[in-house]
Amino acid sequence: MLEVGKVLAVDGKNATVQIKRSAACGxxxxxxxxxxxxxxxxxxxxxxxxxxxxxxxxxxAFSSLMKASLVVYLIPLxxxxxxxxxxxxxxxxxxxxxxxxxxxxxxxxxLLALSYGGIKLMENRGIFSEKHTMExxxxxxxxxx
Numbered sequence: 001m002l003e004v005g006k007v008l009a010v011d012g013k014n015a016t017v018q019i020k021r022s023a024a025c026g027x028x029x030x031x032x033x034x035x036x037x038x039x040x041x042x043x044x045x046x047x048x049x050x051x052x053x054x055x056x057x058x059x060x061a062f063s064s065l066m067k068a069s070l071v072v073y074l075i076p077l078x079x080x081x082x083x084x085x086x087x088x089x090x091x092x093x094x095x096x097x098x099x100x101x102x103x104x105x106x107x108x109x110x111l112l113a114l115s116y117g118g119i120k121l122m123e124n125r126g127i128f129s130e131k132h133t134m135e136x137x138x139x140x141x142x143x144x145x
Contacts, residue, residue: 003060004020004055004056005018015044019040019042045134047136059137080109080112083108
């Protein structure tokens, strides 16, 4: 996936780049969404040595994008469904009543929240940071804009 943005800051080997939010942009957590929800702030590797004010092209490999989507969407869905199954079938033994759908839903929500907490914890420990990185691939000139 290629995006075009403007470099706002440079910090060592990385840069902070402001990108217009596209339709493909979801809530994967790779970028920080602005308050107006029209732009996102990304921190790609600054391989070509872009400077503040440069317009750059950023690339995120499709495989990395798919892995990030898997982590953000599929894993929480699996946890939610597992919680519903646990709440609906397995807790029947614990005298919450026969097949109580409210208990099933609550267990689904609890496991959903735990999955997001686990993902955030792994993100803070840097487990996803190197696997799903973006990189500045080109500094664009006025002619290329």
